[in-house]
Amino acid sequence: MLALASTVAFVSCKGDKGDTGPVGATGATGSAGSNGTNGTDGADGADGTNGNANVQRFSNTVAVADWANVEVPGIGSASTSTWGGVAISNDVITEDMAVLAYVVSGDNKYSLPISLSKEIDQSVESLQYSYKTGQVSLYYKNQTALFGGTTTYAPAGDMDFRFVAIQDAMVAGMKAAGVALEDYDAVMNYMGNSVQLPAAQ
Secondary structure: OHHHHHHHHHHHOOOOOOOOOOOOOOOOOOOOOOOOOOOOOOOOOOOOOOOOOOEEEEEEEEOHHHOEEEEEEOOOOOOEEEEEEEEEEOOOOOOOEEEEEEEEEOOEEEEOOEEEEEOOOOEEEEEEEEEEOOEEEEEEEEEOOOOOOOEEOOOOOOEEEEEEEEEHHHHHHHHHOOOOOOOHHHHHHHHHOOOOOOOOO
8 A cells, every 4th residue: 555655656746848958058169170191293294296287298299291381471571371271179288388399300309490492402391480379380391492492381100299278477487497498398308397397198
């Protein structure tokens, strides 16, 4: 009876759950952490290859059948003369380019314009050229004599030509450096030491 009375007394002392108390104030922000260690700088990349937009070269083989008679105006006069002519188009010839032209004969390269005299018949074989934006024109003539002889306007066989288009400012620099512009190999050697030469087209 005493134990039961104690249990009843203990249970009867337990009250209802009270209300939830108010939320406490936010605590102070902690101090910032230390900065991490900087990473190691990467190695410098290799220099790029020099550009070659200021130098372009191309080659062309002209067949005998490609030559056609054309009237070439004189320089400083209204008169014209007949030559065998052929026009070669190429987009690398821009307005600010100078064009050097060479005819290839065996292992030799001859700078244009050129005239060769043949002792066997006293004939004179001549090759000239002109250029403008997007085009170079070749002119050929073979005369056995100035008066009373015969004239032909196409060579006896196909002819190989090489052209180098160079920005005008570079041509002036080459002349100042003493480069013989009539020497194809000298021009190529000079250009090869200053810019990467593009492959001939």
